[in-house]
Amino acid sequence: xxxxxxxxxxxxxxxxxxxxxxxxxxxxxxxxxxxxxxxxxxxxxxxxxxxxxxxxxxxxxxxxxxxxxxxxxxxxxxxxxxxxxxxxxxxxxxxxxxxxxxxxxxxxxxxxxxxxxxxxxxxxxxxxxxxxxxxxxxxxxxxxxxxxxxxxxxxxxxxxxxxxxx
Ligand SMILES: Nc1ncnc2c1ncn2[C@@H]1O[C@H](COP(=O)(O)OP(=O)(O)OP(=O)(O)O)[C@@H](O)[C@H]1O
Ligand SMILES: Nc1nc2c(c(=O)[nH]1)N=C(CO)CN2
Numbered sequence: 001x002x003x004x005x006x007x008x009x010x011x012x013x014x015x016x017x018x019x020x021x022x023x024x025x026x027x028x029x030x031x032x033x034x035x036x037x038x039x040x041x042x043x044x045x046x047x048x049x050x051x052x053x054x055x056x057x058x059x060x061x062x063x064x065x066x067x068x069x070x071x072x073x074x075x076x077x078x079x080x081x082x083x084x085x086x087x088x089x090x091x092x093x094x095x096x097x098x099x100x101x102x103x104x105x106x107x108x109x110x111x112x113x114x115x116x117x118x119x120x121x122x123x124x125x126x127x128x129x130x131x132x133x134x135x136x137x138x139x140x141x142x143x144x145x146x147x148x149x150x151x152x153x154x155x156x157x158x159x160x161x162x163x164x165x166x
Contacts, residue, residue: 002058002059002060002062002063002064002066002067002098002099003031003056003057003058003098003099004056004057004058004062004064004067004095004096004097004098004099005054005055005056005057005095005096005097005098005125005129005132006022006026006054006055006056006057006067006071006093006094006095006096007052007053007054007092007093007094007096007112007115007118007120007121007124007125008022008023008052008053008054008055008091008092008093009050009051009052009089009091009092009094009120010050010051010078010089010090010091010092011041011047011048011049011050011051011088011089012048012088012089012090013079013090015050015051016036016051016158018078018090018091019036019051019053019091019160020160020163021074021077021078021091022055022074022078022091022093023055023160023163023164024163024164025070025073025074025077026055026057026070026074026164029057029058029059029062030055030056030057030164031056031057031058032055032056032128032129033053033054033055033056033128033160033161033163033164034053034054034055034124034125034127034128034160035053035124035127035154035155035156035159036051036052036053036124036154036155036158036159036160037051037052037053037120037123037124037152037153037154037155038050038051038152038153038154038155039051039052039119039120039151039152039153040150040151040152042086042118042120043085043086044084044085044086044087047087047088048088050120051155051158052120052121052124053124053160054096054121054124054125054127054128055160056128056129063098064095064098064101064103064108064110065108067095067098068095068107068108070093071093071094071095072093074091074093075089075090075091075092075093078090078091080092094112094114094121095108095110095112096111096112096115096121096125096134097110097111097112097115097134097135098110100135101135102135102136110135111134111135111136111137115134115137115143116134116137116143116147117147118147119144119147119148119149119151119152120152122140122143122144122147123144123149123152125140126140126141126144
C-alpha cells in the first residue's frame with residue numbers, strides 16, 4: 001500500500017468543479033477529503049484567490065511516481081496549461097507526501113518543498129490528519145504555529161466529500 005497526501009488548488013474557471021473533478025478522478029483511492037478553503041494567492045499575488053483542499057489517497061498499485069502521473073492526468077483533464085510558475089491555473093495537484101519517501105529528483109521532490117510554508121496546504125491537511133508528520137520537518141500541528149492563517153478562510157458552503165468514490 002502507498003498512502004499519499006495530495007494538495008488541490010484552483011483559481012481559474014469553475015474552481016469548485018475543478019477540485020471536484022480531481023476527487024472524482026481519484027475514485028476508490030480516496031481515503032479522506034478536507035474542507036475547502038478560499039485562500040489569498042502566495043507567490044504571484046496579483047491573481048485571483050484560490051480554492052484549496054487536501055486529499056489523502058491510498059492504492060497498493062501506485063508508487064510515488066505513479067501519484068505524480070495521476071496528478072498530471074488530473075491537471076490535464078481540467079485543461080491546465082503550464083505557463084507562469086506560481087501563476088493562475090484551472091487545477092494544480094501537488095504530491096505533498098508519499099508514505100515516508102524522500103526524493104530530490106527535480107521532477108518529483110518529496111516531500112513537496114513548499115509545504116512547510118503554505119497555510120493553504122497545512123490547514124486543510126491538519127483538518128483530515130491532525131497527527132500528520134511532514135517527513136524531515138515535524139508534526140503539521142507544529143508547522144502550523146509558524147505560518148500565518150491570514151487570507152485562509154473555510155468555505156463551509158462547499159463540500160467535496162460527496163465526490164469521493166467510497
Ligand atoms: N511533489 C511534487 N508534486 C508535484 N509536482 C512536482 C513535485 N516535485 C516536483 N514537481 C515538478 O514540479 C514541476 C512544476 O510543477 P507546477 O507547474 O505545478 O509548479 P507550481 O505549482 O507553479 O509550483 P509549486 O510546485 O511550488 O507549487 C512539475 O514538472 C513536476 O514534475
Ligand atoms: N493560495 C494559494 N496560492 C497559490 C497556490 C495555491 O494553491 N494557493 N498555488 C500556486 C501555484 O503554485 C500559486 N499560489
